[in-house]
Amino acid sequence: MLDIFKYGDEVLREATSEVDKFDDSLSILLDAMFETLEEADGVGLAGPQVGVSKRIFVVDTRRPGERIAFVNPQILETSDDSVPYEEGCLSIPGVYHDVMRPSRVVVRARDKEGKAFTLEAEGLLARVIQHEYDHLEGRLFTDRLEKGEREKLLARYEKQASKARRKGRK
Ligand code: NI
Numbered sequence: 001m002l003d004i005f006k007y008g009d010e011v012l013r014e015a016t017s018e019v020d021k022f023d024d025s026l027s028i029l030l031d032a033m034f035e036t037l038e039e040a041d042g043v044g045l046a047g048p049q050v051g052v053s054k055r056i057f058v059v060d061t062r063r064p065g066e067r068i069a070f071v072n073p074q075i076l077e078t079s080d081d082s083v084p085y086e087e088g089c090l091s092i093p094g095v096y097h098d099v100m101r102p103s104r105v106v107v108r109a110r111d112k113e114g115k116a117f118t119l120e121a122e123g124l125l126a127r128v129i130q131h132e133y134d135h136l137e138g139r140l141f142t143d144r145l146e147k148g149e150r151e152k153l154l155a156r157y158e159k160q161a162s163k164a165r166r167k168g169r170k
Contacts, residue, residue, distance in 0.1 A: 022114035046135030057132035
């Protein structure tokens with residue numbers, strides 16, 4: 001189980017670099033990310049969230065065929081529409097908000113062995129891919145909200161986080 005970095009941690013905003021070695025350590029890291037994701041009951045987890053500034057993320061929607069590791073992903077295409085979907089983030093636990101994004105994406109990436117694949121996704125999978133890809137760009141879903149909405153959401157998050165910290169000290 002890896003530590004998940006939270007809102008305010010610098011690593012979530014840092015630039016990420018491409019993976020150039022497809023070795024055992026990459027494979028072990030991706031497996032640990034899948035385990036951490038499952039343990040945290042999330043659907044996606046990106047390198048920066050576990051303190052690794054690499055262009056990697058894992059997705060697991062719990063649907064058949066949708067447990068996928070993405071290494072050096074590129075979004076090749078997005079649909080022209082923009083649809084709302086309620087998002088959350090393991091780095092900003094406890095708060096959720098509708099975010100507008102295209103409903104369909106085409107993404108190219110490598111798997112843990114370095115083999116390239118192209119995937120067309122819609123629905124939840126497309127949503128998670130775009131959210132995780134944003135993490136590689138140092139972007140959080142809150143950045144995509146209007147200022148007023150963002151401030152309200154983050155105030156609620158800070159309140160919950162400080163309450164949890166107080167509880168933890170007792
Ligand atoms: Ni996230």
